[in-house]
Amino acid sequence: MSEHQSEHHIVSPTIYFVIFGVLMICTILTVVAAEIDLNQYFGGLNIIVALTIAVFKASLVVLFFMHAKYSPKRTQMVIVASIFWLGIMLFMTMSDYVSRLWS
Amino acid sequence: MHRTGELFGQYKTMEQQRETASLGMWVFLSTEVLFFGGMFMTYTLNRSTYPDIFSEASKTINLWLGAVNTIVLIASSLTMAMAVWSSQVGKKKLLTIFLVATLILGCVFLGIKSVEYHEKYVEHHIPGWNYQFEPGADVSTNAHTQLFFSLYFAMTGLHALHMIVGAGLLLWLIRQSIRGRFTPEYNTPVENIGLYWHFVDIVWIFLFPLLYLIDRH
Amino acid sequence: MPREHYLNATYGIRSWLLTTDHKRIAMLYLVSVTFFFFIGGAFATMIRIHLLTPTGLLVTPETYNKLFTMHGVAMIFFFLIPSIPAVLGNFLLPIMIGAKDLAFPKINLLSWYIYLIGGGFVLYSFSTGGLDTGWTFYTPLSSVYSNSAVTPAVIGVFINGFSSILTGLNFIVTVHTMRAPGMTWFRMPLFVWAQYATSIIFILGTPVIAITLLLAGMERMFHLGFFNPALGGDPILFQHLFWFYSHPAVYIMILPAMGVISEIIPTFARKPIFGYSFIAGSSIAIAVIGFFVWAHHMFLTGQSTYSALAFSLLSYLVAIPSAVKVFNWTSTLYKGSISYDTPMLYALGFIGLFLIGGLTGLFLACLGLDIHIHDTYFVVAHFHYIMVGGAVMGYVGGLHFWWPKITGKLYPEFLARVAAVILFIGFNLTFFPQFLLGYLGMPRRYSSYPPEFQVLNVMSTAGASILALGYLLPMIYLTWSMRYGKVAGRNPWPATGLEWQTDSPPPTENFDVTPEVTWEPYDYENRPDLGLAIEGAPTHAHGDD
Numbered sequence: 001m002s003e004h005q006s007e008h009h010i011v012s013p014t015i016y017f018v019i020f021g022v023l024m025i026c027t028i029l030t031v032v033a034a035e036i037d038l039n040q041y042f043g044g045l046n047i048i049v050a051l052t053i054a055v056f057k058a059s060l061v062v063l064f065f066m067h068a069k070y071s072p073k074r075t076q077m078v079i080v081a082s083i084f085w086l087g088i089m090l091f092m093t094m095s096d097y098v099s100r101l102w103s
Numbered sequence: 104m105h106r107t108g109e110l111f112g113q114y115k116t117m118e119q120q121r122e123t124a125s126l127g128m129w130v131f132l133s134t135e136v137l138f139f140g141g142m143f144m145t146y147t148l149n150r151s152t153y154p155d156i157f158s159e160a161s162k163t164i165n166l167w168l169g170a171v172n173t174i175v176l177i178a179s180s181l182t183m184a185m186a187v188w189s190s191q192v193g194k195k196k197l198l199t200i201f202l203v204a205t206l207i208l209g210c211v212f213l214g215i216k217s218v219e220y221h222e223k224y225v226e227h228h229i230p231g232w233n234y235q236f237e238p239g240a241d242v243s244t245n246a247h248t249q250l251f252f253s254l255y256f257a258m259t260g261l262h263a264l265h266m267i268v269g270a271g272l273l274l275w276l277i278r279q280s281i282r283g284r285f286t287p288e289y290n291t292p293v294e295n296i297g298l299y300w301h302f303v304d305i306v307w308i309f310l311f312p313l314l315y316l317i318d319r320h
Numbered sequence: 321m322p323r324e325h326y327l328n329a330t331y332g333i334r335s336w337l338l339t340t341d342h343k344r345i346a347m348l349y350l351v352s353v354t355f356f357f358f359i360g361g362a363f364a365t366m367i368r369i370h371l372l373t374p375t376g377l378l379v380t381p382e383t384y385n386k387l388f389t390m391h392g393v394a395m396i397f398f399f400l401i402p403s404i405p406a407v408l409g410n411f412l413l414p415i416m417i418g419a420k421d422l423a424f425p426k427i428n429l430l431s432w433y434i435y436l437i438g439g440g441f442v443l444y445s446f447s448t449g450g451l452d453t454g455w456t457f458y459t460p461l462s463s464v465y466s467n468s469a470v471t472p473a474v475i476g477v478f479i480n481g482f483s484s485i486l487t488g489l490n491f492i493v494t495v496h497t498m499r500a501p502g503m504t505w506f507r508m509p510l511f512v513w514a515q516y517a518t519s520i521i522f523i524l525g526t527p528v529i530a531i532t533l534l535l536a537g538m539e540r541m542f543h544l545g546f547f548n549p550a551l552g553g554d555p556i557l558f559q560h561l562f563w564f565y566s567h568p569a570v571y572i573m574i575l576p577a578m579g580v581i582s583e584i585i586p587t588f589a590r591k592p593i594f595g596y597s598f599i600a601g602s603s604i605a606i607a608v609i610g611f612f613v614w615a616h617h618m619f620l621t622g623q624s625t626y627s628a629l630a631f632s633l634l635s636y637l638v639a640i641p642s643a644v645k646v647f648n649w650t651s652t653l654y655k656g657s658i659s660y661d662t663p664m665l666y667a668l669g670f671i672g673l674f675l676i677g678g679l680t681g682l683f684l685a686c687l688g689l690d691i692h693i694h695d696t697y698f699v700v701a702h703f704h705y706i707m708v709g710g711a712v713m714g715y716v717g718g719l720h721f722w723w724p725k726i727t728g729k730l731y732p733e734f735l736a737r738v739a740a741v742i743l744f745i746g747f748n749l750t751f752f753p754q755f756l757l758g759y760l761g762m763p764r765r766y767s768s769y770p771p772e773f774q775v776l777n778v779m780s781t782a783g784a785s786i787l788a789l790g791y792l793l794p795m796i797y798l799t800w801s802m803r804y805g806k807v808a809g810r811n812p813w814p815a816t817g818l819e820w821q822t823d824s825p826p827p828t829e830n831f832d833v834t835p836e837v838t839w840e841p842y843d844y845e846n847r848p849d850l851g852l853a854i855e856g857a858p859t860h861a862h863g864d865d
Binding site: 034035089 | 125126129130132133136137140141143144147148151152166170173174177178180181183184185188191192294297298301302304305308309311312313316317318319
Binding site: 074081082085088089092093095096097098099100102 | 496524528557560561564611612615622623624625626627630631
């Protein structure tokens with residue numbers, strides 16, 4: 001298995017600074033959004049917005065700072081697998097608690 | 104003993120050694136996802152069981168210190184990424200500068216964290232240590248808010264521990280970089296420790312909204 | 321025997337304690353896991369003696385709680401989980417894929433030391449008050465009320481988890497990046513596929529029990545409330561987190577043994593394995609699906625019916641890839657030229673006992689039935705059939721199969737076959753009565769029982785003494801053979817696989833020249849270079865030919 005080309009891909013500093021800028025904006029955004037009561041429009045909207053922004057920020061760090069965008073498929077598989085597995089834990093455990101309230 | 108940059112015996116080529124080290128770090132990081140994940144699970148369940156308590160308790164931790172820390176840590180990820188770039192293009196002095204900057208930012212983060220922890224100590228919000236949520240709080244409120252603070256300290260504490268380890272790794276990297284050990288052909292430790300550092304940043308990116316930004320309005 | 325090999329390449333205790341040679345590390349693990357097997361076995365002996373009479377023969381109920389707890393902790397965390405991966409996996413994996421060593425040899429050594437440190441904490445716990453919470457450490461008993469030495473035990477198991485994680489990490493990376501030229505994924509031995517699948521579980525599951533025990537330990541030390549209902553916490557959350565790892569852990573224990581069986585059966589049936597890609601795929605399937613079934617340990621905790629339904633259905637599903645393997649092994653036997661060497665006896669025993677253990681798992685996965693048999697001896701019998709009748713037989717069979725390669729010596733064949741039969745008989749006599757006991761209602765983890773259960777209990781204890789003999793014999797003659805056994809050649813069976821093409825014992829670097837693989841695995845019909853011809857050639861596998 002040879003994926004030589006990706007290990008040597010050099011990401012330019014410009015991209016790093018742009019991503020940093022976006023991350024800063026997102027941080028400000030998430031603080032501002034927390035100060036507004038979004039739950040009046042839709043139950044739980046605050047946490048949804050906060051987590052969406054967090055996931056977006058984390059994705060930027062993974063893809064660009066950690067070079068995942070330029071990494072071999074198997075690295076991307078490792079990333080996806082770990083997130084998916086965490087998802088199994090969260091989803092199936094919470095579904096026990098949530099579904100206790102049904103019927 | 105092998106010096107940094109040499110080809111180890113079980114590998115055929117430097118490329119294989121580099122690929123292997125990188126995959127090793129990614130697999131290790133996936134274990135960290137599940138490790139922190141267990142605490143995120145505990146958080147999720149407890150917050151969904153006690154939403155109001157968590158909201159109350161969250162208001163008593165310092166939002167601005169948390170926000171500044173978020174900015175500091177993301178900046179340290181920038182300097183770390185720039186350090187990796189410097190090593191890739193052979194700019195050895197710049198590499199050292201960026202590594203030192205990352206370390207300084209990391210220490211600033213830990214410093215602010217200790218200020219926060221001290222605040223909590225003063226307010227009697229450390230579980231198991233003369234805990235009292237507010238003057239006149241009843242047993243039930245104390246017990247349930249204590250859940251929030253247990254999670255707060257457990258999660259930020261484990262995170263801080265990882266940062267301390269990261270700081271130690273950075274010290275080693277700085278020492279090696281001053282000795283000129285890293286070149287465009289060999290910068291694997293910089294890249295991989297960079298991966299670790301970014302991961303620690305990502306954990307904080309989630310901790311910040313989950314702990315500090317619960318229904319602040 | 322070759323003049324220089326991994327055992328005699330360097331001398332002195334430092335050359336062993338500071339080795340980075342995967343084969344020597346495997347031997348270090350062999351000694352340590354055997355030690356913990358004795359510890360766990362000692363507790364088992366006390367349990368079985370105690371249960372000879374309805375009111376209990378040996379100890380108080382409080383001490384009895386400690387016996388079964390310490391038996392479980394020692395056996396599961398310090399024997400079963402490391403056994404095949406850390407002993408056989410460490411030794412064989414690099415050789416099987418044509419590599420000089422694992423990807424990270426120093427981390428391999430570190431994993432052994434971490435194991436020892438974890439073991440040290442647990443032994444400290446055992447000797448300073450013991451542990452009475454059950455190996456499952458359910459809260460709030462473990463985190464609040466128990467008066468036994470919970471904290472050091474929890475620390476020990478936590479530390480030991482990192483030993484597993486590092487082993488799994490090493491294996492996964494090695495399989496991806498260190499294969500010899502020509503060794504494609506589908507030319508790898510199934511033993512390697514099994515280790516890879518196991519390593520997926522090591523990586524994704526173990527961190528969760530680590531954090532869970534850490535939280536429980538912190539709860540105990542600092543009186544926090546995550547899992548303590550009196551403080552608003554939830555003990556069921558502990559169970560969810562605990563079993564998220566501990567169910568996949570049982571697949572950690574069985575998958576490597578299945579890998580061993582997949583190596584032994586083709587060798588002693590002199591046939592290529594039937595359905596190679598299905599067996600490889602089913603290993604991965606078990607590892608993955610195994611993460612979706614954990615709450616079948618919690619059917620009686622008050623979890624939602626819908627959740628229980630989902631977990632029950634998924635538990636039935638996870639049986640399918642296991643069944644695929646059993647069908648494939650059996651099909652391999654069909655029209656094979658079968659010889660009953662010791663490893664084959666263990667493999668055949670495995671298939672039968674694993675079948676019983678696996679099928680009784682389906683009984684337990686059935687929601688209605690589980691209400692009746694949960695927490696009874698039915699469960700105890702079920703998991704001992706899989707873990708002892710399955711995993712341990714796979715381990716002992718594998719030790720026999722690769723013993724000539726590891727030591728360069730042959731064990732005494734006749735005595736070994738006798739021991740295998742003794743083990744099989746002793747095992748069934750010990751654990752089959754427990755299915756009956758459980759079905760009749762005898763609860764597990766109780767130090768006393770109604771008098772009508774005594775006959776079956778006595779039978780079980782009698783069986784245990786025979787089982788003990790079955791384990792003792794190999795320990796004696798295998799050790800004996802290291803000095804006095806007949807010298808083994810490169811390929812005594814003979815078998816396909818790269819490990820049989822290098823010396824017995826192998827040189828430190830495994831191969832004199834890096835192999836280039838051009839043949840398919842288990843090619844028993846087409847390997848003249850191994851003396852394996854198609855028709856007319858000697859087909860009887862024999863160690864001393």
